[in-house]
Amino acid sequence: MYNLHAHTFLSDGDLLPSEVAVRYQSIGYKAIAITDHADYSNIKPISTSIVEFCRKWPKDSAIKVLPGIELTHLPPEQFKPLASLARKIGVKIIIAHGETPVEPVVKNTNRLALNADIDILAHPGLITDEDTSLAAKRGIFLEITSRHGHSQANQHVVNQARKFKAKLILNNDSHSPEDIISPDKLIQVGLNAGLTQEEINKIYKDTEDLINRRGGKYAG
Numbered sequence: 001m002y003n004l005h006a007h008t009f010l011s012d013g014d015l016l017p018s019e020v021a022v023r024y025q026s027i028g029y030k031a032i033a034i035t036d037h038a039d040y041s042n043i044k045p046i047s048t049s050i051v052e053f054c055r056k057w058p059k060d061s062a063i064k065v066l067p068g069i070e071l072t073h074l075p076p077e078q079f080k081p082l083a084s085l086a087r088k089i090g091v092k093i094i095i096a097h098g099e100t101p102v103e104p105v106v107k108n109t110n111r112l113a114l115n116a117d118i119d120i121l122a123h124p125g126l127i128t129d130e131d132t133s134l135a136a137k138r139g140i141f142l143e144i145t146s147r148h149g150h151s152q153a154n155q156h157v158v159n160q161a162r163k164f165k166a167k168l169i170l171n172n173d174s175h176s177p178e179d180i181i182s183p184d185k186l187i188q189v190g191l192n193a194g195l196t197q198e199e200i201n202k203i204y205k206d207t208e209d210l211i212n213r214r215g216g217k218y219a220g
């Protein structure tokens, strides 16, 4: 079981990366990505820290920890340069903080993020036909989330992904200990969004492929 979206106190989470990893491991997760919020002010220090943390994480651990980042509330034209900077530093999982219905996210964020070198468009809100088809074409995952507020658009995202054959991912977006829910509860979020068990199996297969493709030595 996997969750490729988790925050630590490198941004607005409550816990140290080690504690996040240990808590996920203790409830049965096999791989996570640490994906703290970044913009031009902090991308270099937090990417460098998280890459170093993941490189030092024991390779024989029961949980793989991948270095990630969540590009958040950027002026949309900055998604491209910041995604490429994060890749250069060694970040493997790049998330863009999409047009959630519960925050004033800048217009065209979904579109410009989907044109950058990202892996996952998080909480894309009421994503349009054009943007869903762009995600499908570029192989970028659209996120179904357990996060309160952001999750209001889950059903819309499922319907759009079906219509345009875009890939989905089930993520936790945890910030605090109480957000670190079990794999079963995360699957329940998917079922509540209207996914079938068969579609959920496909999501985990696609997620595993992403972990193997991007994770390299971290994915073991």
Ligand SMILES: [Zn+2]
Pocket (backbone or CB within 6 Å): 070, 072, 096, 097, 098, 122, 123
């Ligand atoms: Zn976000």
Ligand SMILES: [Zn+2]
Pocket (backbone or CB within 6 Å): 005, 007, 070, 122, 173
């Ligand atoms: Zn997040």
